Amino acid sequence: MKGSIEVIAGGMFSGKTEELLRRVRREVYAGKFVQLFKHALDDRYAVEHVVTHDQTALPCIPVQSSNDILTHMREETRVVGVDEANFFDEGLVDVVQALADRGLKVLLAGLDMDFRRVPFGPMPSLLAIADDVTKIRAVCITCGEMANYSYRCDGSDDVVHVGSTDAYEARCRSCYHMGTRICAVPPERRPSLTTSTSS
Ligand code: ZN
Numbered sequence: 001m002k003g004s005i006e007v008i009a010g011g012m013f014s015g016k017t018e019e020l021l022r023r024v025r026r027e028v029y030a031g032k033f034v035q036l037f038k039h040a041l042d043d044r045y046a047v048e049h050v051v052t053h054d055q056t057a058l059p060c061i062p063v064q065s066s067n068d069i070l071t072h073m074r075e076e077t078r079v080v081g082v083d084e085a086n087f088f089d090e091g092l093v094d095v096v097q098a099l100a101d102r103g104l105k106v107l108l109a110g111l112d113m114d115f116r117r118v119p120f121g122p123m124p125s126l127l128a129i130a131d132d133v134t135k136i137r138a139v140c141i142t143c144g145e146m147a148n149y150s151y152r153c154d155g156s157d158d159v160v161h162v163g164s165t166d167a168y169e170a171r172c173r174s175c176y177h178m179g180t181r182i183c184a185v186p187p188e189r190r191p192s193l194t195t196s197t198s199s
Helices: 016-029 066-072 091-101 123-129
Strands: 004-010 034-039 048-051 057-063 079-083 105-111 132-136 149-152 168-171
Touching: 004 016, 004 091, 004 123, 016 034, 016 048, 016 079, 016 105, 016 132, 034 066, 057 066, 066 091, 079 091, 091 105, 091 123, 105 123
Parallel strands: 004 105, 004 132, 034 057, 034 079, 079 105
Antiparallel strands: 048 057, 149 168
16 A cells, blocks of 8 residues: 555634544545544543444544654554644654555644744644645634634733633634734624625
8 A cells, every 4th residue: 555645734713623534534434444643732631532434433542742653553554644733743744754654644634823823833844745735724703705824812822722712713814914903893793804896
């Protein structure tokens, strides 16, 4: 089997994890032995299960580092899924390359940029070494255009913000620059930035 690397990149609320799980389920359906990993920001993170087409539960293994993926690898594994790839160390790039060189298919999903619009963790390198890249976008909460950015409304500046996603909004380029002053305004009362054409 020929190995490969597929990366699904996008902002928050863009559906990256759903797309990853869709691809994972397809591999399970094709009879491949799949292992799914997710970054554990802290060790309280519980194992979650992804329900596959035949109602079998595929465990999503929380790991703290890229090396932990290698530690958990099983002989029969043909496909590896990695969610929240942006939170991993740079070592993930070598791990992924090594797995693909061994003939495995590696599917990754992650945030391409943090809330400052800075490329996130190992994502730029993963995008570079990928055989296939899918960049998906969310919908801007303010104007409804395609949104590339995850805007942070709570004023905090930690890049890794453990906890709820409530502080984030999907915003397009124009609305990103409206800053925090529209954070408290409900989406339906925000100024529409959609260019009005003759109607
Ligand atoms: Zn917008």
